[in-house]
Amino acid sequence: MAQNTLERVQEIARTVFGSNDIVLTEETTAADVDGWDSISHMQLIMSVEKAFGMRFSASDLAGLANVGDLLEVVAAKAKH
Numbered sequence: 001m002a003q004n005t006l007e008r009v010q011e012i013a014r015t016v017f018g019s020n021d022i023v024l025t026e027e028t029t030a031a032d033v034d035g036w037d038s039i040s041h042m043q044l045i046m047s048v049e050k051a052f053g054m055r056f057s058a059s060d061l062a063g064l065a066n067v068g069d070l071l072e073v074v075a076a077k078a079k080h
Contacts, residue, residue, distance in 0.1 A: 009070065010024040013033070017036065029065065054074070056073060056077070060077075
């Protein structure tokens, strides 16, 4: 599931950031992606929520340091 989830999040990121050149890994951080600022971060989060049919709490988002952390939150929410 993790690879499929990464691929889906990557497609979402490409849409949000307007670049088909974005390649995400679990280690990717906001600093690695041109245009990833606080506003685009929220657009990404809302788009991921919509795509996966889930809602993140503030505590879910507080500890996100990289894409891998986001994938872990998505996986945890998907189990509920």
